[in-house]
Amino acid sequence: MNTDFSQDAFFKFLDYLSDKNLVNSQTVRAWRSAASRLMTDLSEAEKTDVRTIDHDLTVRRAVNRDSDSLSPQSLKTYQRRVEIAIEEFVKRQSDPSGYKPRGLNGQSRIKPSGERT
Numbered sequence: 001m002n003t004d005f006s007q008d009a010f011f012k013f014l015d016y017l018s019d020k021n022l023v024n025s026q027t028v029r030a031w032r033s034a035a036s037r038l039m040t041d042l043s044e045a046e047k048t049d050v051r052t053i054d055h056d057l058t059v060r061r062a063v064n065r066d067s068d069s070l071s072p073q074s075l076k077t078y079q080r081r082v083e084i085a086i087e088e089f090v091k092r093q094s095d096p097s098g099y100k101p102r103g104l105n106g107q108s109r110i111k112p113s114g115e116r117t
């Protein structure tokens with residue numbers, strides 16, 4: 001188990017997914033873009049451990065910062081993308097050898113036999 005749940009480790013995880021082609025590259029870009037928009041004003045505790053992020057609060061911070069450029073639907077989409085990316089990150093950090101990335105349909109992209117789908 002990897003005990004680093006920091007913001008830096010989270011963004012390195014997104015690079016890892018992209019570099020290893022474990023998740024669709026457009027999906028990783030969308031997760032990174034959303035995280036970059038919403039995770040700019042994190043507290044030190046949230047930067048140290050992204051599991052502690054209050055997602056509703058990060059959206060409120062984004063509204064206060066960029067109220068003219070983000071629609072409510074965009075904010076909702078960004079929030080969901082960040083939540084999914086953090087869920088994937090936590091799964092990977094908690095069990096690196098057993099981690100199975102989320103596929104295009106929300107399922108693992110690796111079959112039980114070890115073959116990729």
